[in-house]
Amino acid sequence: MAMAISTNLNLVLTFCIPTVLFLLFVRWLKKGRSLPPGPFGLPLLGNLPFLSPDLHRCFADLSRTYGPVMTIRLGCRPCVVLSSSSAAREALRDNDLTFASHDVPAAALAAFNGINLVWNPYGPVWRMLRKMSVREVLSASSLEAVRPLRRREVQRMVETIHAKEGSAVEVRELVFLTTLSVMFGMLWGGTVNDEGAGNEFKEAMDGIMECLGKANVSDLFPVLAPLDIQGVAKQIVRFRDSYFRVFDSILEDRRNEMDANEGGGRDGKRDFLQVMLELLDKGGDSQVPLKIDQVKGVFFDLVAGGTDTTSTTVEWAIAEILNNPDIMKKVQDELDEVVGKNRCVEESDIPRLPYLNAVMKEVFRLHPVVPLLVPYSPSSSCTVGGFSIPKGTKVFINVWAIHREPSVWKDALKFEPERFLSGNDKYDYSGNNFNYLTFGSGRRICPGIPLAENMVMYLLASLLHPFEWRLPKGTEMNLKEHFGIVLKKDKHLVAIPSGRLSKTIFSA
Numbered sequence: 001m002a003m004a005i006s007t008n009l010n011l012v013l014t015f016c017i018p019t020v021l022f023l024l025f026v027r028w029l030k031k032g033r034s035l036p037p038g039p040f041g042l043p044l045l046g047n048l049p050f051l052s053p054d055l056h057r058c059f060a061d062l063s064r065t066y067g068p069v070m071t072i073r074l075g076c077r078p079c080v081v082l083s084s085s086s087a088a089r090e091a092l093r094d095n096d097l098t099f100a101s102h103d104v105p106a107a108a109l110a111a112f113n114g115i116n117l118v119w120n121p122y123g124p125v126w127r128m129l130r131k132m133s134v135r136e137v138l139s140a141s142s143l144e145a146v147r148p149l150r151r152r153e154v155q156r157m158v159e160t161i162h163a164k165e166g167s168a169v170e171v172r173e174l175v176f177l178t179t180l181s182v183m184f185g186m187l188w189g190g191t192v193n194d195e196g197a198g199n200e201f202k203e204a205m206d207g208i209m210e211c212l213g214k215a216n217v218s219d220l221f222p223v224l225a226p227l228d229i230q231g232v233a234k235q236i237v238r239f240r241d242s243y244f245r246v247f248d249s250i251l252e253d254r255r256n257e258m259d260a261n262e263g264g265g266r267d268g269k270r271d272f273l274q275v276m277l278e279l280l281d282k283g284g285d286s287q288v289p290l291k292i293d294q295v296k297g298v299f300f301d302l303v304a305g306g307t308d309t310t311s312t313t314v315e316w317a318i319a320e321i322l323n324n325p326d327i328m329k330k331v332q333d334e335l336d337e338v339v340g341k342n343r344c345v346e347e348s349d350i351p352r353l354p355y356l357n358a359v360m361k362e363v364f365r366l367h368p369v370v371p372l373l374v375p376y377s378p379s380s381s382c383t384v385g386g387f388s389i390p391k392g393t394k395v396f397i398n399v400w401a402i403h404r405e406p407s408v409w410k411d412a413l414k415f416e417p418e419r420f421l422s423g424n425d426k427y428d429y430s431g432n433n434f435n436y437l438t439f440g441s442g443r444r445i446c447p448g449i450p451l452a453e454n455m456v457m458y459l460l461a462s463l464l465h466p467f468e469w470r471l472p473k474g475t476e477m478n479l480k481e482h483f484g485i486v487l488k489k490d491k492h493l494v495a496i497p498s499g500r501l502s503k504t505i506f507s508a
């Protein structure tokens, strides 16, 4: 009897399991048939074993074989990569409402479920949070109101560099701390240096960004997400909690100040924190209630979204300029002509620096720091390039590849700011020119464009007007990229500054 049961069990194991696996495989293949073409992958693992870590490059190479609308299987998940301007236009303009929500990675879901801007689905909460951020922080009038703050922080950076003349400086770190201070100042009047909050916040933010950048089994095999096999969800929640603690202490200080000033803000100013707290006390705007966690989520988005991107762009710019001495000379000649040698650059000089502006545009083209944008998740099935894309597919838009398309960009791989000097108007940041999409397009286009444009120009001018830069002896320029949510330099740029203007103008 026992032997008969064991034989039956063996039969089941020998025939049924392979049959079930085979049927699952056939279903998986059939399901994929209506999707755009793409490289053949392995069952379960998909194309994972064959992809290189530089996803933007790897996707660009594959799209030359499989076309501008291509399927890639990341583990169990079929994803679609769009690599041409016409495919991007079809998604982000012709199907803008369908492409109005981002795909939410498992780690982001664990830490920010519904509380921030980037990963909130399109709808009333997202609209309210975005409206608040633009109106109170990123609009022209809000930015104008904090011009002195940017001036103070940029001057601080210049002083720091003066103190380090002749020694090696890590450019990105300096610029990062400056942009972080600007963001802190704009949001709640803090700075990185004089508040203990600065370092703790930075640590928590770095931790969260690192977790978000990890290849997470939970994203590749969503059925396994509840197990959190690598512990990424657990880690990110720990970092988020430590960010929340920093925020709570800032909040408590502000509440105390408000009580002491009978509801008024710090020094009578209404910064973003103040506005959000007043709104919170009112219970939200007329349609949507606001929760304290959403205030924390949006703060995080603005700081994280504004600092890494800006400082990485400036680092790429200085690297390219150092690599092209002619361009360095043209930038400095323009600065000397417009600003002169007897005063510091001011923000008001920026509109009169067309060559530097062209340099910035060329950096945005050749080194778009968000190379695949923030991946999308179509809210219903749709058609792009004649292929159907099912609802909920993760869709990447390879801006990095679009910006290097040889039929659009002459000498596409060359760093050539001059291309933006004639016909400059053709390439702005509105997201209407689908050959040039550094800030994305459509409903999710970056809301920080005016600040980003202003900061990149002001920082570059303030690095290049007062200083000459050279590489440390025995080092060579390395323009290799390191793929991540933000496309960084593989090795951070280290350069040596030396003064080119009289120091007395900086103490004036």
Ligand code: HEM
Pocket: 117, 118, 119, 130, 301, 302, 303, 305, 306, 307, 309, 310, 313, 368, 369, 370, 373, 374, 438, 439, 440, 441, 443, 444, 445, 446, 447, 448, 449, 451, 452, 456
């Ligand atoms: C060089 C600087 C910057 C670049 C290249 C950049 C690029 C981008 C890109 C590509 C997106 C995604 C767009 C899409 O999904 O189509 C984005 C979204 C976003 N950016 Fe920026 N950004 C920069 C600076 C800033 C700044 C300074 C802020 C604010 C302080 C900011 C805040 C945001 C936010 C909140 C989102 C999410 C918007 C949403 O989902 O509705 N960014 N950015």
